Amino acid sequence: MRLMDKRRGIPACHPIVTRLAGRSTTGVIIAVVIAAAVAAAVVVILRSDPTGRGGSKLGEEFVYDDKEYRRTDPALVNYKEVGRIETGFQTVRGIAVGGDDGIYVAGDRAVAVFDRDGKDVRRITLDDSPQCLAVAANGAVYVGMIDHVEVCPPHRRRAKWDSLGERAIVTSVAVSGGNVFVADSGNSVVLRYDTSGKIISRIGRADKSKDIPGLLVRRPCVDVAVGGEGVLWVTNPGRWRVEAYSFDGDLKSHWGRQSENIEGFCGCCNPTALVALPDGGFVTGEKGLPRVKVYDDCGLFKSVVAGPEAFAKGTVGLDLAVDSQGRIIVLDPVAKAVRVFAKKKDNQ
Amino acid sequence: MSEQEKQDGLTRREFIRNGARGAMLVGLGAAAGGLIARSRSGDTVWQIDPDKCIACGNCATYCVLKPSAVKCVHAFGVCGYCELCFGFFDLQPAGIDAGAENQLCPTGAIRRRFVEEPYYEYKIDERLCIGCGKCVEGCSTFGNSALFLQVRHDRCLNCNECAIAAACPADAFRRVPAERPYLLKGDKH
């Protein structure tokens, strides 16, 4: 029996049939090759990631992992946020609390004054950008500009003190009685002025004869706060400590140490903000791991006001104040807002 | 600090600060000089805006060159010369010395030299740097942001479509004039 090619009606062994069969085998092979190429191209396209959405795919050793330090043990957080004031500034620099718990914020080219409930009360306009400020008991506002201080008394003419020179970077002002203390981070020194703008003494310079190692300032962030009994507290950020000086510049004591752990001060230079509490304790602010913490009068860690979770990553330049009710007032430079923290009640 | 590190040290920090900053600019300047010679006026090249870069790691793996044309750069004028440098050391180093186990850079590309108590100078070995940005993140998180990434024009092919620019999540790549191909920290740009 002869096998027939039914479709074409000719014997299957006819040369034309075998030629056609050979062609269709080639066609199948070509089709398979094309399909494989298309599939491979699809896989390549799917696996390639021109938009970078899949990440770098670098190994773990290339990942900077500081997650562990960005989490705060909730048991250590003794404060909660109870209020927030939007400053309306593009840039905020410094905060202070004045009489009647008025909140003074230095930002852009002005000082904004809010009452304790956050109501915008008034604005003091300035010719340049303020860096920091302090409010005296008589209501005079001492504004630290980049290289000098300007005094804005409530009902008198403003005064502009002499420039501290090209290198000066004024980062903090504190007032106590007839003394005005000005931290000049650019020159690594704190100046003690009288209220007329005359320099009385220089504090924090290295002096071997007095056993003073000196302020170590890698980034302009020296802060000052006046404590009880004629003590000036000065942050020495490059040495991760807070130092107590007499008003004449003698170093009396210090506390603080470097550590990423919650008890210490993190990074290359901290703390960057300081408040002296009426009970002798302190509130500190840090950069790197932005955190606000409370220490007792011996410099022992007590609790956390706000940990890194409360701030945007990369927050630098927190400033602090405290009001008569013990509320911690935090100036958040990323949120451009004043954030008010109060102690939690026992059951909170 | 080891005795060797002390002996290698210089005594005038200001000298190092100014001189080294000059050195960085001369180094990048030389590369820029070669680029200018190759480029016509009005030409542009790719560069990273260090203020936008979030050190995501993509610069190390998306460049068509292996290793990447992106390298870490150190702005000496911005650096704090910290003994405890967070671009150089692991977050919790076992010791504050240059032992490999204490170093942050996975390729060992950062060199440190004692300047004077308590200051150190840091330099990048570009043959080892792959542009991963790990040190950049450490320095910007805890330090002065003196370390940052730049496309190095002595090797970049100036692709029409830069593969990293397309993959950059921070939109940090931009075209800059070939005559001024670097965007340096500490300089206004």
Ligand code: SF4
């Ligand atoms: S891809 Fe963009 S964000 Fe990521 S490291 Fe490079 S420049 Fe920085």
Ligand code: SF4
């Ligand atoms: S950590 Fe990464 S970017 Fe930094 S020097 Fe090392 S290889 Fe270069």
Ligand code: SF4
């Ligand atoms: S232009 Fe090309 S060679 Fe240059 S950094 Fe981008 S991908 Fe790499």
